[in-house]
Amino acid sequence: MYNLLKGKRGIIFGALDSNSIAWKVAERAHEEGAKFVLTNAPVALRLGTISELAKQTGSEIVPADATSIMDLENLVDKATKILGGKIDFVLHSIGMSVNVRRGNHYTLQDYNFTKTGWDVSALSFHRVMSVLYKKDVMNEWGSIVALTYMAAQRVFPDYNDMADNKAYLESVARSFGYFFGRDKKVRVNTISQSPTPTTAGSGVKGFDGFIAYSEKMSPLGNATALECADYTISLFSDLTRKVTLQNLFHDGGYSNMGVSTVIMEEFMKDYESEKVVEVVEEPKKKTEK
Numbered sequence: 506m507y508n509l510l511k512g513k514r515g516i517i518f519g520a521l522d523s524n525s526i527a528w529k530v531a532e533r534a535h536e537e538g539a540k541f542v543l544t545n546a547p548v549a550l551r552l553g554t555i556s557e558l559a560k561q562t563g564s565e566i567v568p569a570d571a572t573s574i575m576d577l578e579n580l581v582d583k584a585t586k587i588l589g590g591k592i593d594f595v596l597h598s599i600g601m602s603v604n605v606r607r608g609n610h611y612t613l614q615d616y617n618f619t620k621t622g623w624d625v626s627a628l629s630f631h632r633v634m635s636v637l638y639k640k641d642v643m644n645e646w647g648s649i650v651a652l653t654y655m656a657a658q659r660v661f662p663d664y665n666d667m668a669d670n671k672a673y674l675e676s677v678a679r680s681f682g683y684f685f686g687r688d689k690k691v692r693v694n695t696i697s698q699s700p701t702p703t704t705a706g707s708g709v710k711g712f713d714g715f716i717a718y719s720e721k722m723s724p725l726g727n728a729t730a731l732e733c734a735d736y737t738i739s740l741f742s743d744l745t746r747k748v749t750l751q752n753l754f755h756d757g758g759y760s761n762m763g764v765s766t767v768i769m770e771e772f773m774k775d776y777e778s779e780k781v782v783e784v785v786e787e788p789k790k791k792t793e794k
């Protein structure tokens with residue numbers, strides 16, 4: 506389309522099926538002229554449909570569990586060989602909470618599940634960057650992006666322990682991003698995306714409510730997975746070379762809203778009908794006494 510990634514090489518984590526945000530990023534990166542390796546956990550390769558994406562984009566798949574340094578080292582070695590040189594962009598699009606899957610309430614977590622979710626969703630970002638940094642495989646002015654959600658800053662009760670994982674992930678982006686910028690001239694950012702109907706997103710209790718609410722709250726409406734892919738491509742391109750250590754909201758304006766007229770009108774409808782019930786019930790209580 507615009508050849509924004511012409512000649513660039515990348516690694517894309519997290520494409521499970523065609524709803525995945527990483528899937529859309531891979532499609533858009535391909536359209537923009539990039540070559541990349543696709544990766545996911547071995548179990549996801551069996552359950553998902555990533556081989557279709559590989560065929561469609563002329564990419565190879567290298568399995569890697571993001572909790573294993575050995576897997577990540579193997580991935581980076583193979584990717585540089587397959588792609589024929591150093592890497593220009595990396596997408597970390599990985600998230601999973603066992604507490605969410607098992608329906609454990611935030612106040613009653615199984616801490617072994619909490620540790621696993623943190624390891625997969627947050628520490629994995631440090632691990633990926635640590636391998637890239639140690640092996641010195643990123644080209645100067647390269648770009649590393651991870652996906653996050655606004656529950657890192659604000660309370661979304663059903664987002665559960667993923668809120669804490671996202672806060673950690675965003676902090677790692679800043680802390681590691683400093684060293685990557687100073688030593689390798691590589692940028693590191695997180696994109697804080699609107700609720701999006703994917704396997705990970707839909708696993709969150711009350712997801713339909715969250716997505717409908719933010720749609721009505723945001724002046725531009727929720728951002729889709731494809732729109733998130735477009736934004737990610739801009740961060741991989743040479744047009745954003747001095748953007749780093751940022752958590753970038755990609756949410757139709759939701760994060761800066763207090764209340765919208767649509768939400769207020771709906772609230773007032775309920776509020777008014779509650780007032781009517783009060784007026785009707787009040788005299789009854791008095792006559793009972």
Ligand SMILES: NC(=O)c1ccc[n+]([C@@H]2O[C@H](COP(=O)([O-])OP(=O)(O)OC[C@H]3O[C@@H](n4cnc5c(N)ncnc54)[C@H](O)[C@@H]3O)[C@@H](O)[C@H]2O)c1
Nearest residue numbers: 519521525526549571599600652653700701703704705706
């Ligand atoms: N969907 C949303 O509403 C939403 C909103 C904001 C941010 N995000 C974030 O976007 C990212 C991508 O999620 P998605 O919505 O596309 O869902 P998705 O379920 O399609 O992607 C999550 C991916 O994580 C992978 N994964 C899980 N465990 C792994 C492991 N041990 N090693 C390697 N990969 C592993 C899964 O296989 C899957 O491909 C996640 O970080 C998610 O938290 C999603």
